[in-house]
Amino acid sequence: MKFMKSAKAVMSSVLMWTLIISLFTITFLGFVTYEATKASVKVTQNGETQVIRTHSQTFEDLLHELEINPKENDRLSHDLSEPIEYGMDVEYISSKSIDVTINDDTKQFHTTASTVGEFFDEQEFKWKEQDEISHDSGDPIEEDMGISINKAIQVTLNDGGKEEEVWTTAATVDEFLExxxxxxxxxxxxxxxxxxHLRQSDLIDITRIEKETETVEEDVEYTVVTEKDDTLPSGEEKVVTSGENGQVIKEYEVIIKNGKESSRELVNEEVEKESVDEVVALGTKEETAEPEEEQSEPAEKSNSSEPELVSASASESSKEKAPKQESSSKTMEVKATAYTADCAGCTGKTTTGIDLNKxxxxxxxxVDPAVIPLGSEVWVEGYGTAVAGDTGGAIKGKKIDVHVSSASEAQSFGRKTVEVKVMD
Known part of the structure; x- marks a missing residue:
């Protein structure tokens, strides 16, 4: 009895172990079989590569297995529905959000580019070498990165007459000047x-202005004063007091624009030396002609030729003593200068209405009309016959100013004493 019980116990134990071993074997074979049916796949995620074994049927299943939830702008190497095959290479790159500001205009982009240069190529952005970019092309793209670009424009700078074309990224005139x-x-x-604000092709024009003070010493011509003198023969002149030029100091404010004189204004005037008038005595004494002596007739008449000669001599003597016929012209010496129609303060028209410009x-x-009447025909030594058709503030007494066509002629003429003849 004891033997039978013992045998039954052994058999029961053997059966139990057999069952355990069978279950283990089945489980092991199932695991081995499950693992053996997995596909081997190389997965590259954001640049990091690993080999995995998977039972995923599609690329989408594989991403879910890897706990990857792809977004719209992410880069996928395969369509989501594409089946997984043994030895397959798959890649997933997540996109990054970046802000790009171009001349104060900001836009958001999503990109899978790894560098700034790749992003520009991806978006087909083209920049000029003068543009100002916040990052180098080799800089890596990072999440929430900000890239700024100031696009250069070409403007013209005219600085005091010197003009040049300039590329600039300045937004305003002030920034450009700085x-x-x-x-x-x-x-x-x-x-x-x-x-x-600056725009393409703008002109920045700078006029350089300087203010200077200039001091000039100028002569003040003396005035000739004529006084009648009844002790001198009529028409005869005699200098009583010699004239002397005065001197005045004038101070001008001169405006110079871009290196050239633009204007000048008299701001101060001081008399350094007063001029002294020249006083000329003009004779008014009228001379009376002496009566001719009556020749006595010869006491005796002679038929000889001698009395005839005497008569001829007497006749000639009488002719020399006769008063000379006065000329119809008046001759005098005057001080002469020259002027042009475009002199400072001149209008080109004379006092009598002659247009010297035409x-x-x-x-x-x-002339001084008190000495030479306006409208008179006058012969001037070294100048020729002219008309007395103008007056001048400095033309007083025996002074004249002759008109010439150019400043060089006026300078060449200078100041001289000439003889003039006033014709009737």
Whole structure:
């Protein structure tokens, strides 16, 4: 009995172990079989590669297995529905969000590019070498990265007459001037406001202005004063007091624009030396002609030729003593200078209405009407016959100013004493 019980116990134990071993074997074979049916796949995720074995049927299943939830802008090597095959290479790159600002205009982009240069190529962005970019092309793309680009424009800078084309990324005139190291002085003029925004092909024009003070010493010509003198023969002149030129110091404010004189204004005038009038005595004494002596008749008449000769001699003597016939002209010596129609303060028209601009070669002289009447025909030594058709503030007494066609002629003429003849 004991033997039978013992045998049954052994058999029961054997059966139990047999069952355990069978279950283990079945489980092991199932595991081996399950593992053996997995596909081997090389997966590259954001640049990192690993080999995995998977039972995923599609690329989408594989991504879910890897806990990857692809977004719209992510880069996938295969369509989501594509079946997984043994030895397959798959790649997944997640996109990054970046902000790009171009001349203050900001836009958001999603990209899988690894560098800034790749992103520009991806978006087909083209930049000029003068453009200002915040990052180098080799810089890596990072999440929430900000890239700024200031696009350069070409403007024209005219600085005091020197003109050049300049590329700039400055937004305003003030920024441009600072960028180009252009400084404006107190009196300089700028054609735009400093806060104005710059645009392509704008002209920035700077007028350089200087103010200078210039002191000039000028002679003040003396005035000739004529006084009647009844002790001198009529028409005879005698200098009583010699004239002397005065001197005045004039101070001008001179405006110079871009290196050239633009204007000048008299701001101060001081008399350094007063001029002294020249006083000339003009004779008014009238001389009376002496009566001719009556020749006595000879006491005796003779038929000889001698009395005839005496008579001829007497006749000739009588002829020499007869008063000379007065000429119809008046001759005098005067001080002469020259002027042109375009002199400072001149209008080109004379006192009598002659237009010297239209008649540049016309011979006209400026006179003191008290000495030479206006409208008179006058012969001037070294100048020729002219008309007394003009007056002048400095033309007093025996002075004239002859008209010439150019400043060089006036300078060549200078100042001289000439003889003039006033014709009737």
């Amino acid at each position: 960028e180009e190291n252009v400084n404006l002085n107190e009196h300089d003029e700028l054609n735009m406001e400093k806060g104005d 008649n540049p070669d016309k011979k006209v002289i400026a």
